[in-house]
Amino acid sequence: MGEESKKELTLSVSAPSGTSKEDHASRRTFIKNLAIAGAVIGTNALVAKKVASVVLEKDPQRAYLEDVLPGDRVMMAREYVVMTDEEKKRLVKTLIENYKKRLG
Amino acid sequence: MKREDKKTTIEKNIEGSTRRDFLKKTGSLSVAGLAGVATLMTGTKDAQARVTWAEWFQTNYRLMTEEEKREAIERLEKRYSEEYGKKVTVDGRPAQKNVLFGYALNIQKCIGCRRCVKACVKENNQSRHDPEIEWIRVIRMEKGKFSAEDMDKGYPSDYGIQVGGNAYKNAGVVLEGQHYYQPERVPEKDAFYFPIQCMQCEKPPCVKVCPVRTTYREPDGIVVIDYNWCIGCRMCMGACPYWARRFNWGEPNLPKEEMNPDTHYLGNRPRMKGVVEKCTFCLQRTRKGRYTACVEVCPVGARKFGNLLDPESEVRRILERKRVFRLRVDLNTFPKFFYFID
Ligand code: SF4
Numbered sequence: 001m002g003e004e005s006k007k008e009l010t011l012s013v014s015a016p017s018g019t020s021k022e023d024h025a026s027r028r029t030f031i032k033n034l035a036i037a038g039a040v041i042g043t044n045a046l047v048a049k050k051v052a053s054v055v056l057e058k059d060p061q062r063a064y065l066e067d068v069l070p071g072d073r074v075m076m077a078r079e080y081v082v083m084t085d086e087e088k089k090r091l092v093k094t095l096i097e098n099y100k101k102r103l104g
Numbered sequence: 105m106k107r108e109d110k111k112t113t114i115e116k117n118i119e120g121s122t123r124r125d126f127l128k129k130t131g132s133l134s135v136a137g138l139a140g141v142a143t144l145m146t147g148t149k150d151a152q153a154r155v156t157w158a159e160w161f162q163t164n165y166r167l168m169t170e171e172e173k174r175e176a177i178e179r180l181e182k183r184y185s186e187e188y189g190k191k192v193t194v195d196g197r198p199a200q201k202n203v204l205f206g207y208a209l210n211i212q213k214c215i216g217c218r219r220c221v222k223a224c225v226k227e228n229n230q231s232r233h234d235p236e237i238e239w240i241r242v243i244r245m246e247k248g249k250f251s252a253e254d255m256d257k258g259y260p261s262d263y264g265i266q267v268g269g270n271a272y273k274n275a276g277v278v279l280e281g282q283h284y285y286q287p288e289r290v291p292e293k294d295a296f297y298f299p300i301q302c303m304q305c306e307k308p309p310c311v312k313v314c315p316v317r318t319t320y321r322e323p324d325g326i327v328v329i330d331y332n333w334c335i336g337c338r339m340c341m342g343a344c345p346y347w348a349r350r351f352n353w354g355e356p357n358l359p360k361e362e363m364n365p366d367t368h369y370l371g372n373r374p375r376m377k378g379v380v381e382k383c384t385f386c387l388q389r390t391r392k393g394r395y396t397a398c399v400e401v402c403p404v405g406a407r408k409f410g411n412l413l414d415p416e417s418e419v420r421r422i423l424e425r426k427r428v429f430r431l432r433v434d435l436n437t438f439p440k441f442f443y444f445i446d
């Protein structure tokens with residue numbers, strides 16, 4: 001990996017300037033900053049942490065794993081129940097009705 | 105690199121940012137700001153930059169006219185073909201009429217080989233390293249033990265779970281790092297496997313929170329993202345109760361020779377740093393009547409896919425005849441991805 005790309009990894013979302021791809025980052029980062037401010041004020045602590053940590057992250061692989069791995073434990077702690085026939089019928093009916101409603 | 109040096113590099117990067125970044129940080133996307141961008145962009149002769157100049161100003165995909173969509177797609181096809189050195193197509197095909205996609209996964213059959221994960225990465229042009237992005241997680245869980253006192257509450261299944269009148273209780277324990285387990289042989293004696301990916305919720309909480317409405321639900325039920333408009337605020341990631349979304353922390357690393365050139369605007373086209381991505385039920389395939397890559401590759405046929413509006417479809421038959429699970433505590437998102445056993 002060249003020195004340039006190493007440097008780039010040290011920044012998170014806001015990319016250095018000079019190439020076209022980074023113009024996307026520019027618009028995103030601008031609105032993102034506003035949204036983060038809103039999120040921190042308007043949501044619960046967990047979501048705010050998840051959202052705000054974007055500002056400081058450096059190592060993409062580590063940051064990625066920090067996003068993904070806690071989810072495994074959350075998902076596995078959940079309990080599942082077998083649906084009754086009645087529930088399954090109702091579910092299918094709801095999905096079909098929703099579809100019809102949406103398409104007018 | 106020492107922590108101090110790293111810090112200095114970050115600071116330098118920030119200090120070295122452009123006028124565009126400066127204007128952005130002042131918090132005003134003003135006329136002056138746009139003029140700054142314009143000067144910068146028209147000053148370059150680079151074809152890619154000119155293409156992206158247009159991309160920068162394009163509107164949200166779902167608000168585009170057909171003509172605008174066509175133009176946006178042409179721009180991307182040109183840019184990607186140049187970038188990846190091969191003919192890349194970007195499909196803009198809308199949802200088919202009378203189709204609502206649903207997915208069913210047989211946890212009794214899954215052997216945890218993770219072929220679905222690899223096939224998905226390949227099909228959907230996910231970043232190969234730094235970070236290695238995977239939309240499907242296959243979690244390995246320890247099988248639980250049957251306990252006699254639960255005898256009257258149901259009957260034990262192979263999976264160490266209690267199934268019965270008072271339902272299904274997961275007795276497995278997921279271990280740290282099991283996301284990347286690499287057993288010599290699967291299935292392992294004391295484990296079972298639980299694949300997770302986007303559930304394409306009917307009422308998707310991720311969609312509700314997106315401040316720029318760049319993620320939305322399509323008529324065929326697939327929740328999509330217009331990457332060009334994603335600002336990377338990660339609100340959707342916080343809202344998704346299934347942890348199904350992935351964030352591009354770095355510029356994605358997609359080797360030219362591995363890039364899948366058959367892409368869809370709302371699906372597997374190459375993403376950029378700072379945007380969110382997730383499973384789209386391979387809409388570049390399924391809207392053409394093909395199976396998803398994961399369904400196709402699964403060696404034991406654990407994965408089933410079809411049209412929920414069609415009573416003859418496999419997924420509808422599963423809903424009718426098999427033991428299908430739902431979360432005990434209803435999250436009210438109406439997932440269209442179901443787990444079942446025979
Ligand atoms: S990260 Fe992108 S898709 Fe997600 S809420 Fe923010 S803008 Fe919307």
Ligand code: SF4
Binds near residue numbers: 309327345348
């Ligand atoms: S699983 Fe998560 S990302 Fe997928 S539609 Fe539901 S809330 Fe959105």
